[in-house]
Amino acid sequence: MSINGKVALVTGAGQGIGRAIALRLSADGANIAIVDMKEDKMKAVADEVRKVGGAGRKATTFKADVTKRDDVFAAVDHAEKEHGGFDIMVNNAGIASIQPISEVTSEELDKILKVNVAGVLWGIQAAAKKFKDRKQKGKIISASSIAGHEGFPLLGVYSATKFAVRALTQAAAKEFASAGITVNAYCPGVVGTDMWVEIDRRMAEITGAKIGENYDKFVGGIALGRAQTPEDVAAFVSYLAGPDSDYMTGQAPMIDGGLVYR
Numbered sequence: 165m166s167i168n169g170k171v172a173l174v175t176g177a178g179q180g181i182g183r184a185i186a187l188r189l190s191a192d193g194a195n196i197a198i199v200d201m202k203e204d205k206m207k208a209v210a211d212e213v214r215k216v217g218g219a220g221r222k223a224t225t226f227k228a229d230v231t232k233r234d235d236v237f238a239a240v241d242h243a244e245k246e247h248g249g250f251d252i253m254v255n256n257a258g259i260a261s262i263q264p265i266s267e268v269t270s271e272e273l274d275k276i277l278k279v280n281v282a283g284v285l286w287g288i289q290a291a292a293k294k295f296k297d298r299k300q301k302g303k304i305i306s307a308s309s310i311a312g313h314e315g316f317p318l319l320g321v322y323s324a325t326k327f328a329v330r331a332l333t334q335a336a337a338k339e340f341a342s343a344g345i346t347v348n349a350y351c352p353g354v355v356g357t358d359m360w361v362e363i364d365r366r367m368a369e370i371t372g373a374k375i376g377e378n379y380d381k382f383v384g385g386i387a388l389g390r391a392q393t394p395e396d397v398a399a400f401v402s403y404l405a406g407p408d409s410d411y412m413t414g415q416a417p418m419i420d421g422g423l424v425y426r
């Protein structure tokens with residue numbers, strides 16, 4: 165119960181990895197502000213969080229589009245107001261984009277940069293401001309990827325956004341260290357969420373492979389011999405959110421079952 169009573173905000177918590185993070189941090193003892201664009205999914209996760217967390221555990225929902233700076237600042241204000249504090253920011257929301265480098269359009273580039281890069285930047289800004297205003301320490305944790313350490317075919321633009329998350333993480337860690345704020349990222353490998361269903365579908369469309377073939381190929385390269393679950397990622401985020409990681413900042417380790425090695 166190392167984060168017992170702390171307040172955590174998780175973006176993109178309506179499903180997938182964000183949902184698992186919300187449930188795990190709740191089980192660890194935190195009260196959770198669930199932030200996403202999908203209201204019905206957020207409500208379902210909030211109900212689950214209340215069950216997992218047990219009596220007294222609070223879960224609130226706030227609809228926000230992380231591409232909008234004002235939305236993200238409002239989400240942080242919501243967390244503080246509704247939960248009476250603010251300690252942990254998880255910038256998890258992200259989207260994928262699958263196409264050959266030579267076919268990337270200006271619209272596709274703008275869209276993914278706004279979610280995966282601007283969305284994380286606004287989250288870092290909003291959380292750091294809140295921690296400083298409250299004159300307290302805090303933890304900022306963002307979603308990068310194995311694709312943030314290595315460029316993969318058809319995932320070039322996605323990779324670029326996840327490299328950018330590592331850059332923001334390192335710079336913010338250095339800027340905010342003196343305020344007692346740590347900034348880290350997590351780099352999952354191949355997690356069987358809706359995102360990978362879409363990656364596999366698009367890869368099949370482009371390469372002519374069967375549905376599931378590209379996913380199986382990626383999973384086949386994992387040393388530990390299985391695809392990753394959202395809970396595998398959440399367990400590492402739990403460490404980053406808790407006091408055991410207090411001496412760690414500016415880092416973006418792989419949590420991928422042994423797929424990319426740095």
Ligand SMILES: NC(=O)c1ccc[n+]([C@@H]2O[C@H](COP(=O)([O-])OP(=O)(O)OC[C@H]3O[C@@H](n4cnc5c(N)ncnc54)[C@H](O)[C@@H]3O)[C@@H](O)[C@H]2O)c1
Pocket residue numbers: 175176177178179180181182199200201202228229230231256257258259260279283307308309310351352353354355356357358359360
């Ligand atoms: N699935 C993987 O294998 C994998 C691997 C490495 C990194 N990641 C990263 O982990 C994070 C979560 O991935 P996932 O697999 O759970 O994805 P997912 O598609 O299953 O869920 C993403 C969630 O983010 C929300 N979201 C998207 N755009 C948003 C916006 N503009 N504002 C607010 N919410 C928004 C969606 O509504 C959804 O609930 C992403 O940043 C992703 O890039 C995933």
